[in-house]
Each structure stands twice: as structure tokens, then as C-alpha cells.
Amino acid sequence: MNRLLILGALLLVGAAPAKKPPTPTDIVNAAPAGAWRTIPADDLMVMDLKSGGRVVIQLAPRFAPVHVANIKALARGNYWDGATIYRVQDNYVAQWGLNESDKPWPAGVTPKPPAEYTRPLKGLLITPLGHDDSYAPRAGFADGWPIAYSPKAGWANLAHCYGAVGVGRDLSPDTGTGGELYAAIAPLRHLDRNIAVVGRVIDGIANLSSLPRGTEALGFYKDKSLYVPIARIRLASGMPEGDRPAYEYLDTRSESFRAYLRVRANRKDDFYIRPAGGVDLCNVNVPVRKKP
Amino acid sequence: MNRLLILGALLLVGAAPAKKPPTPTDIVNAAPAGAWRTIPADDLMVMDLKSGGRVVIQLAPRFAPVHVANIKALARGNYWDGATIYRVQDNYVAQWGLNESDKPWPAGVTPKPPAEYTRPLKGLLITPLGHDDSYAPRAGFADGWPIAYSPKAGWANLAHCYGAVGVGRDLSPDTGTGGELYAAIAPLRHLDRNIAVVGRVIDGIANLSSLPRGTEALGFYKDKSLYVPIARIRLASGMPEGDRPAYEYLDTRSESFRAYLRVRANRKDDFYIRPAGGVDLCNVNVPVRKKP
Numbered sequence: 001m002n003r004l005l006i007l008g009a010l011l012l013v014g015a016a017p018a019k020k021p022p023t024p025t026d027i028v029n030a031a032p033a034g035a036w037r038t039i040p041a042d043d044l045m046v047m048d049l050k051s052g053g054r055v056v057i058q059l060a061p062r063f064a065p066v067h068v069a070n071i072k073a074l075a076r077g078n079y080w081d082g083a084t085i086y087r088v089q090d091n092y093v094a095q096w097g098l099n100e101s102d103k104p105w106p107a108g109v110t111p112k113p114p115a116e117y118t119r120p121l122k123g124l125l126i127t128p129l130g131h132d133d134s135y136a137p138r139a140g141f142a143d144g145w146p147i148a149y150s151p152k153a154g155w156a157n158l159a160h161c162y163g164a165v166g167v168g169r170d171l172s173p174d175t176g177t178g179g180e181l182y183a184a185i186a187p188l189r190h191l192d193r194n195i196a197v198v199g200r201v202i203d204g205i206a207n208l209s210s211l212p213r214g215t216e217a218l219g220f221y222k223d224k225s226l227y228v229p230i231a232r233i234r235l236a237s238g239m240p241e242g243d244r245p246a247y248e249y250l251d252t253r254s255e256s257f258r259a260y261l262r263v264r265a266n267r268k269d270d271f272y273i274r275p276a277g278g279v280d281l282c283n284v285n286v287p288v289r290k291k292p
Numbered sequence: 293m294n295r296l297l298i299l300g301a302l303l304l305v306g307a308a309p310a311k312k313p314p315t316p317t318d319i320v321n322a323a324p325a326g327a328w329r330t331i332p333a334d335d336l337m338v339m340d341l342k343s344g345g346r347v348v349i350q351l352a353p354r355f356a357p358v359h360v361a362n363i364k365a366l367a368r369g370n371y372w373d374g375a376t377i378y379r380v381q382d383n384y385v386a387q388w389g390l391n392e393s394d395k396p397w398p399a400g401v402t403p404k405p406p407a408e409y410t411r412p413l414k415g416l417l418i419t420p421l422g423h424d425d426s427y428a429p430r431a432g433f434a435d436g437w438p439i440a441y442s443p444k445a446g447w448a449n450l451a452h453c454y455g456a457v458g459v460g461r462d463l464s465p466d467t468g469t470g471g472e473l474y475a476a477i478a479p480l481r482h483l484d485r486n487i488a489v490v491g492r493v494i495d496g497i498a499n500l501s502s503l504p505r506g507t508e509a510l511g512f513y514k515d516k517s518l519y520v521p522i523a524r525i526r527l528a529s530g531m532p533e534g535d536r537p538a539y540e541y542l543d544t545r546s547e548s549f550r551a552y553l554r555v556r557a558n559r560k561d562d563f564y565i566r567p568a569g570g571v572d573l574c575n576v577n578v579p580v581r582k583k584p
Contacts, residue, residue, distance in 0.1 A: 090498040091454055117565070132424035134570040162383055162478065171562045186454065187479065190559060190575060193566045206382040206505040213498040267482060270463045273409070274485045278426035280572070283482060 021268040024260050028287045031256035036248040037144065038291065044236035045075055045199070046245060047096075049085075050229040053207035055183075056245055057165050058288075059199040060145060063158050064116035067167055067196045070109050070178035075235045077106030079179070084227035085211065089219025092188065094208035095168055096230060097180035105177070115175045116196045118155035126156075127252045131265065131278045135159075135189045139281040141252035144288075145200075146281050148192055158197035160188040161282035163205050167196040185209040187282040202247055202288045246291040260287070313560040316552050320579045323548035328540040329436065330583065336528035337367055337491070338537060339388075341377075342521040345499035347475075348537055349457050350580075351491040352437060355450050356408035359459050359488045362401050362470035367527045369398030371471070376519035377503065381511025384480065386500035387460055388522060389472035397469070407467045408488045410447035418448075419544045423557065423570045427451075427481045431573040433544035436580075437492075438573050440484055450489035452480040453574035455497050459488040477501040479574040494539055494580045538583040552579070 022030075045057040061068040074080065080098060087095040105111065124142040126149070133139035136148030142156065149156035158164065164184040169176030175196055183201050184191075185208060201208070211228060214221040221227055236244045250257050265279040314322075331350055339347040353360040366372065372390060379387040397403065416434040418441070425431035428440030434448065441448035450456065456476040461468030467488055475493050476483075477500060493500070503520060506513040513519055528536045542549050557571040 088502075090501055115565075131426050134423050134572045135568045172565050187572075187575070189572065190556075190568055192568065194564050209382055210380075210502055210504055212502055264482075272486050273407075273464050276427045276482055276484065280426045280479075280481065283479070 020270070022259075022263060023267075023269045024263050027256060027260045027263060028250065031250055031254065031287075035251050035254035035256045036289075037251050039202075039247045039249065039288075040237075041244055041246070042072070042235060042237040043199075044245065044247065045071065045233060046236055046239065047080075047233045048231040049207060050231045051207075054204050055201055055207050056203040056247070057183075057199045058202045058247070060158055060197070062143065063119050063145070064167075064196045064198045066110050066113040067116055067176070067178050067198050070113060071181070071198060072235060073106055073108035074179060075233050076238060077108075078232065078234075079103065079106055080230060080233040083230045083233070084224075085208070085230065086214075086227050087182075087218065087220045088185075088208070088211045088213050090213045091186045092184075092219060093182040094185055094211060095180065095182035096228075097168070099177070099179045105179070109177065111177055113175055113177065113196070115173070117193045118157045121149050121151065121154045121156045124149075124156055125253055127257065127261070129279075129281050129284070130261070131280075133281055135192050141257070141284075141286060144249035144252050144286050146284065146286065148189075148281070155193075157193050158200075159281055160184050160191045160195075160197060161200070162187055163201040164188070164197050165199040165201060166191065167198055169195065183208050187280075189282065202249075203245070203290070247288055248291050249289075250287040252286060257286075312562070314551075314555060315559075315561045316555050319548060319552045319555060320542065323542055323546065323579075327543050327546035327548045328581075329543050331494075331539045331541065331580075332529075333536055333538070334364070334527060334529040335491075336537065336539065337363070337525060338528055338531065339372075339525045340523040341499060342523045343499075346496045347493055347499050348495035348539070349475075349491045350494045350539070352450055352489070354435065355411050355437070355448075356459075356488045356490045358402050358405040359408055359468070359470050359490050362405060363473070363490060364527060365398060365400035366471060367525050368530060369400075370524065370526075371395065371398055372522060372525040375522045375525070376516075377500070377522065378506075378519050379474075379510065379512045380477075380500070380503045380505050382505045383478045384476075384511060385474040386477055386503060387472065387474035388520075389460070391469070391471045397471070401469065403469055405467055405469065405488070407465070409485045410449045413441050413443065413446045413448045416441075416448055417545055419549065419553070421571070421573050421576070422553070423572075425573060427484050433549070433576075433578060436541035436544050436578050438576065438578065440481075440573070447485075449485050450492075451573055452476050452483045452487075452489060453492070454479055455493040456480070456489050457491040457493060458483065459490060461487065475500050479572075481574065494541075495537070495582075539580055540583050541581075542579040544578060549578075
């Protein structure tokens with residue numbers, strides 16, 4: 001192991017000489033300050049595990065407004081204090097939360113939200129992926145989010161990429177209230193337009209993806225002794241200003257993002273011999289970072 | 293949590309009434325014995341971790357013959373006794389092994405194998421995916437493997453889907469010898485045709501995917517105390533007959549597989565409202581099971 005294997009060396013080549021073809025990371029590092037957009041503190045949900053791990057979720061009020069309003073009401077009401085992660089299914093999801101039979105809803109929760117599985121395409125400023133998508137007529141990016149859409153039918157949906165956060169529900173027409181959430185620990189595009197996606201994990205997903213898998217059907221933990229305790233879930237806007245985490249994403253309408261997208265589809269740095277000439281929506285990974 | 297959330301309930305509906313649209317699992321359960329193909333014991337590599345976990349890998353000699361011959365020679369020579377998993381990068385790979393500077397190669401190892409990144413398309417009996425692929429002109433299945441291919445250029449490659457096992461290497465033109473291997477714990481299709489894929493994990497991948505992530509660049513563990521010790525890696529053909537695990541896969545040319553593929557792209561069971569009408573190659577998951 002004393003030979004450094006450079007599989008995936010994109011993270012190491014920031015200092016590569018200027019003549020070499022840029023890596024995606026080179027492009028992100030060179031993006032001007034004006035190409036970054038701050039995520040509002042009221043759209044950041046911070047889950048602290050009792051183990052000390054932290055998971056930060058960006059909420060998407062423009063895509064699932066009623067569900068996101070519910071989730072914000074639950075976070076503001078400290079609803080999830082003492083909740084647990086009770087399901088981790090390999091190559092699928094990590095799921096946590098409480099529901100009304102565990103604890104009554106606080107004020108401001110809509111018990112039966114509408115099926116916010118898509119939203120109107122109109123009003124979104126889209127950067128097209130530029131490659132085919134298996135799950136929708138088109139794929140692309142809007143406001144920093146990976147989305148799928150139909151220009152003809154006029155809908156758009158947040159894509160179930162790695163890290164997507166969705167609302168657990170029973171069989172349709174139930175849509176889930178928002179008290180029980182999951183994070184996709186694999187791309188799950190077949191769930192697109194069948195579940196309310198309310199956000200994505202932007203930091204700390206390894207605190208979910210590396211948890212032991214549940215051994216019961218669908219990855220539920222066998223008994224309560226295995227549940228992973230959550231210390232608290234809060235909105236960043238409800239935390240003392242000095243403690244608030246702050247993040248920004250690369251504007252998906254910026255020249256930097258467009259260059260990043262081209263290079264993601266055409267890797268030519270030293271490790272690669274044959275660029276693909278294409279890329280899956282979920283393999284693009286919109287750059288998100290802590291605010292410097 | 294006393295409400296059973298059925299997200300991903302495909303595993304539970306084997307007993308659904310006959311009138312309902314079948315789930316993928318229904319089709320697999322109904323496949324006749326003749327639709328299953330036994331995996332040869334000489335193509336099964338069994339990695340036992342000191343923790344007790346087992347990871348079973350199916351090797352693909354038809355796709356990377358020299359690399360697979362190396363790997364078999366290393367396994368037969370007990371080369372990896374005392375090796376470790378030393379790198380786990382989130383949403384990327386788990387990597388293990390030794391190289392020649394750790395321990396001399398046993399007899400039968402080709403130190404500089406050719407770049408077995410593709411093989412001739414000719415000779416493969418292919419079931420097409422039937423949907424677009426972002427990384428190659430075509431995608432489909434051959435001998436139970438997910439593959440990408442070009443009918444025009446005449447090549448085919450094993451696709452980097454979840455569980456794919458590839459050969460760690462330095463910058464090209466190095467191709468890696470086979471002493472250091474990784475398992476993809478995410479789909480990594482951008483690596484297709486840039487690395488020798490030698491097989492896939494068919495059982496126990498959660499023993500890799502749930503390991504703690506390394507905190508160094510590229511997910512390397514910070515120090516040796518964190519390395520995950522491997523007890524031994526053997527071929528099933530080298531194990532006493534009574535101890536050998538045995539697996540079979542659903543013949544990708546069978547009617548059952550074709551029906552399974554159609555349903556994977558068009559989920560209509562109770563949970564789903566809008567079938568996608570398409571599916572990614574890596575979201576099909578060729579059924580593999582322990583031999584009954």
C-alpha cells in the first residue's frame with residue numbers, strides 16, 4: 001500500500017501545471033466569487049446525532065412548499081428531539097423521524113399535504129444537462145438542483161440523486177406529512193415523481209451512508225437497541241448566529257458551472273484514456289461548499 | 293415508527309393477489325429453475341474479514357482474462373492473507389489488497405497485463421437494455437453482466453455499476469496487476485473503459501459499504517490502526533466442498549429476465565403512481581441468489 005493509487009485523483013490535482021486539461025475540481029477552484037450563491041439559513045436543516053456526527057440538509061421550498069413548510073414547523077417545534085434513525089437499507093436509503101402516533105404534531109403542520117411530486121416547469125431557469133436521461137424527457141439543473149423535466153407537459157421534479165431527501169409515505173394516495181424522512185444513499189431515479197423530494201444532504205452524508213445496515217425487510221433495524229439516536233434537528237436560522245453553519249453552491253447558470261459540466265462528461269486528465277462523451281444527471285454533483 | 297413505511301416495498305409483495313401488476317421480485321420468484329445459471333466455483337472469490345463478515349465476488353474471465361488469471365493466482369497462493377481494506381471513499385469505492393513492494397508475487401502473475409478495458413463485442417450474446425445510455429452507444433446484458441457496447445466499433449465493456457470490482461492502478465499506461473482491488477460502492481460509469489473491471493460483489497457488499505469512511509484525500513484511512521483486516525481471500529474452488537458457497541444468476545437471455553427488465557422500467561405496483569418508462573443500466577440489478 002506504499003504506492004499511492006490515484007484512482008479518483010480529481011481531488012489531488014488542484015496544483016497540476018496549467019497546460020494539462022482541467023479537472024472538474026480545477027474549474028470549481030477557479031470559479032469567481034460571483035459564481036457562488038449563498039443558501040439561506042432558513043433553508044438549512046441541521047441534524048446532530050448523539051454520536052457527535054452532523055448531517056446538513058438543504059431544503060427546497062420552491063419544489064415542495066407544503067411539505068417543506070411542515071418540516072420547518074417540525075424543526076422549529078423541536079419535534080424530532082429524541083427521534084432515531086431506524087432504517088438503513090443498503091444501496092437504498094437511511095430513514096429517520098417520528099410520526100403523529102409517536103407524538104402529536106405541533107401547530108402549523110398540514111396533516112395531508114398535496115402530492116408535490118412535480119412543480120410547473122415555468123418559473124425555473126434551467127441549464128440543460130445536454131445528454132439523454134432514462135427517466136424523463138429532459139434533465140438539467142435549476143437553482144443548483146438536479147432536475148428532470150418535460151418541456152411538452154410542463155412539469156419539473158427534483159431528481160432522486162445520491163443524498164436526495166424525501167418524505168416517507170404509505171401507499172398512494174398518502175403523500176407523507178414530513179415527520180419521517182429518508183436520504184437516498186444511492187441514486188433512486190425510479191422514485192422520481194412518485195415521492196415528495198424536499199431537499200438534499202449537502203454535508204455529512206457519510207454519517208448516514210456508513211451506518212450499519214438493518215437486517216429486517218427493507219433495512220429496518222431488528223430492535224430498538226440498534227436505533228441510531230438523534231440529539232436534535234434544527235433550522236440554521238434558529239441557531240445562535242455564531243454557531244450557524246453557512247454554505248454556498250455554484251450557480252448552475254454560471255459559465256463556471258457550464259465548463260464544469262462539459263469536463264464531467266469529457267474527462268481528459270492524466271488518469272483517463274477514453275472520455276465518455278456523456279454523463280448521468282446524478283454523476284454531475286453540483287458543487288456545494290462551506291462559505292469561506 | 294409503528295407505521296410500517298413501505299418505501300421500496302418490492303421486497304414484501306410476493307404474496308400480493310394475482311390480479312395486481314407484478315413487481316420485479318414477483319417475476320424473479322416465478323422464474324423457472326431452467327432460467328438460472330450456476331456460477332462456476334472457480335469464478336467465485338470469497339473474502340473473509342477478521343470481523344467475521346464475508347464478501348463474495350464473481351470474477352469475469354471472459355472480460356479481463358489476464359487480470360482475472362492474476363487474481364486467481366494470488367488467491368490460490370494465499371497472497372492476501374493479512375492484507376487490509378485501507379481506503380473507503382464515500383459514494384465511490386472501498387479498496388483493499390497488497391502490491392509487489394509489500395510482498396513478492398507468487399508464480400503465475402503477469403506483472404504488466406494489457407489494458408483489458410474492453411473486449412470484442414463478437415462472441416457475446418446480448419440482451420439490449422432498450423433505453424439510452426449516457427456513457428456508450430448501447431447498454432445491455434451478456435452472461436448475466438451489465439455491459440456497455442458499440443455495435444459500430446465492435447467493443448464491449450463491463451459497466452461500473454454498484455458492486456463492480458476493478459483493478460487499482462497508477463496513471464496510465466499502467467493497468468494495475470490485480471493485487472489491489474476496489475469495489476464500487478456507487479455507480480461510477482465515468483470509469484468505464486478506463487480501468488480493468490474484473491468482477492462484481494454478489495453477496496455481502498454491505499460489509500464494505502457500511503465501513504467508516506477514510507478521512508484522508510481519496511478516502512484513505514489516516515493510519516494503520518484504522519485498516520480493516522482481511523482474514524483470507526480464497527477461490528470457492530479451493531475450499532472444502534461442504535464449505536463452498538454456491539450462487540446462480542438469472543439468465544439474461546431468458547424470458548423471465550426480459551419480463552423483469554420491462555417491469556423495472558415500468559413500475560405499476562401499489563406504491564407507484566407514475567412509471568418512468570425507462571431505467572438506467574445500473575438500476576436493473578441482475579438477480580443473483582444463493583443456490584437453493
